[in-house]
Every structure is written in structure tokens, then in C-alpha cells.
Amino acid sequence: MKIRPKIGVVSCSGECCGLGTLSRVATRLILEGVRPETVTLCLPLFLAGDSGEREFAQRFPTIPVDGCHRQCAKKAIEKYSGPTAADVDVEALLEEWGVEQPADRRVLGEADVELAERVAAEIAKRIDWVQGEQGA
Amino acid sequence: MTKKVLVIPCSGIGKPFGTIGRDATLRVVDELRPGKAETNCLSLLVMGDEEAAKQVKGSLCIAVDGCPMECARKNIEAAGGKVAVHMRVMDLLRENRGLRPREVTFLDEDGEKLSAILADRLAAKVDELLEDRR
Numbered sequence: 001m002k003i004r005p006k007i008g009v010v011s012c013s014g015e016c017c018g019l020g021t022l023s024r025v026a027t028r029l030i031l032e033g034v035r036p037e038t039v040t041l042c043l044p045l046f047l048a049g050d051s052g053e054r055e056f057a058q059r060f061p062t063i064p065v066d067g068c069h070r071q072c073a074k075k076a077i078e079k080y081s082g083p084t085a086a087d088v089d090v091e092a093l094l095e096e097w098g099v100e101q102p103a104d105r106r107v108l109g110e111a112d113v114e115l116a117e118r119v120a121a122e123i124a125k126r127i128d129w130v131q132g133e134q135g136a
Numbered sequence: 137m138t139k140k141v142l143v144i145p146c147s148g149i150g151k152p153f154g155t156i157g158r159d160a161t162l163r164v165v166d167e168l169r170p171g172k173a174e175t176n177c178l179s180l181l182v183m184g185d186e187e188a189a190k191q192v193k194g195s196l197c198i199a200v201d202g203c204p205m206e207c208a209r210k211n212i213e214a215a216g217g218k219v220a221v222h223m224r225v226m227d228l229l230r231e232n233r234g235l236r237p238r239e240v241t242f243l244d245e246d247g248e249k250l251s252a253i254l255a256d257r258l259a260a261k262v263d264e265l266l267e268d269r270r
Contacts, residue, residue, distance in 0.1 A: 012177065012179050013147040013177050013178045013179045014147070015144070015145065015158065015177050016177045028240060028241035040149055042148050043147075043179055044146045044147060044148055044178055044207035045148070045205055047178070047182040047207070048205065048210045048211055070180060070185070072177065072179035072180050072183045075183050076179060079183075104166075106163065
């Protein structure tokens with residue numbers, strides 16, 4: 001029997017725009033159903049120096065989910081815990097798909113939620129890839 | 137000093153309280169006090185972005201924390217900002233024991249109610265801070 005490695009997913013805080021909201025919702029969708037065996041790290045707690053969060057990212061494969069190209073979550077993990085296993089740049093995905101970010105950063109409409117589900121599917125692909133690599 | 141109040145929530149992702157703080161903040165900056173209050177990414181601030189650092193050092197700040205770890209307050213202070221007002225969702229929850237938010241991704245009815253209460257308080261604090269500075 002193969003043991004699948006535990007994987008952490010970290011969303012950026014992303015208060016400045018709808019991209020951050022998409023990142024956050026997509027990350028939650030992963031935990032709530034797409035890949036429920038995944039765990040999330042709380043980025044503000046990680047940034048504030050919590051040793052448990054930072055140690056997790058050192059010991060287990062971690063995937064940052066960043067709303068924009070500035071990739072704060074990825075940079076934070078690399079700075080405090082080491083290389084990331086894979087990463088997601090939501091802004092880059094939207095550019096690739098040719099779709100606009102949500103107009104409202106607080107309340108997502110139906111089309112925005114569908115977009116978040118699409119982003120979650122991309123996160124799931126990376127989780128599967130990392131699990132395949134680690135389990136190989 | 138900038139003319140706007142900077143409201144920064146922790147945006148914690150594990151429990152409903154972080155979502156409530158974030159939701160209330162966005163209500164204030166986008167709906168209740170646009171032009172008077174603004175927000176920025178906590179992670180951008182902590183990761184050393186120059187513009188974000190300048191903004192936090194030159195603004196009256198309100199930290200909005202979901203849980204007792206107080207990450208918003210700690211991170212604002214670590215970035216060189218001064219927290220003028222600190223609001224905690226847990227305190228609000230104690231005052232409204234009948235409300236039991238459970239959902240994190242999309243707030244349920246009780247979460248929405250708490251967010252609305254918090255947003256009103258935050259808006260009042262924004263007004264106070266701007267009035268005091270005159």
C-alpha cells in the first residue's frame with residue numbers, strides 16, 4: 001500500500017483585490033471536498049513567526065496559492081521554511097484562460113465561484129503531481 | 137500622515153473568525169467608508185513591500201484579528217506601523233453569544249450578522265480617528 005504524503009496548501013491573504021478572494025476560496029474548496037486530506041496553513045500566523053506552521057512547511061510538501069504575481073505566500077515559505085513543492089499564481093491562470101478577476105472582492109458571484117472551482121482543480125492537479133513525486 | 141485610515145484584517149483561513157474580520161473590513165473600505173478607509177494585503181506588508189511599508193507607517197491603522205493569536209496586530213507592528221485601534225472578532229462573539237458562525241468559505245447567516253456588526257463598529261472607529269486628527 002502506498003502512503004500518500006501529507007500536503008499543506010497556503011493561500012495568500014490577498015485583501016487588496018478579487019484575486020486574493022479567489023485564491024482564498026479555491027484553497028478552502030480544496031480542504032472542504034476536492035482534496036480533503038490536505039491541510040491548510042494560516043499565512044498570517046506563519047508570517048507572525050508561529051513555529052508549528054513554519055515547521056510543517058519545512059517537513060511536508062507545501063503549495064502556496066497566490067492571488068497575484070507578487071506571490072507573497074510563495075516568497076514567505078521560501079524565506080522561512082525552504083523551497084515549495086509546487087505553486088499556483090491565480091493571476092497567471094486567469095491571463096492564460098483569458099478571464100477577468102472578480103469585480104467584487106467581498107462577495108463572489110456565480111461565475112466567480114465557478115472560476116474558484118476551476119482554480120481549485122488546478123491546485124488539485126499540483127497536489128496529485130506532488131503526491132506522485134513523493135510517493136514514487 | 138495619509139488622509140485615510142488603514143484597516144488590516146488577519147484574514148485567518150482555518151475558522152470563521154478570520155473570514156468575518158476580512159468580510160467586515162471589505163464592507164468598510166468598499167461600502168461604508170470608501171474614500172475614508174482603505175486596506176492592503178497583510179502578507180505584502182510583512183514581506184517587505186516598500187509601498188506597503190510606507191503606507192502603514194504613514195497611516196492610522198486598525199488591526200482586525202479573528203483569533204487570540206493577534207496576527208494582524210503583531211504583523212502591522214513588526215512592519216513598523218502603529219496600531220491605533222485593535223478589534224477582535226472573539227470579543228464580538230462573546231457579546232453576541234446567540235450567534236454561532238460555522239462556515240469559513242462563504243459566511244452563513246450568523247457569520248454575516250457578526251460581519252455587519254463589526255463593520256459598523258469599524259466604520260465608527262474610522263470616523264473617530266479621522267475626527268481626532270483634525
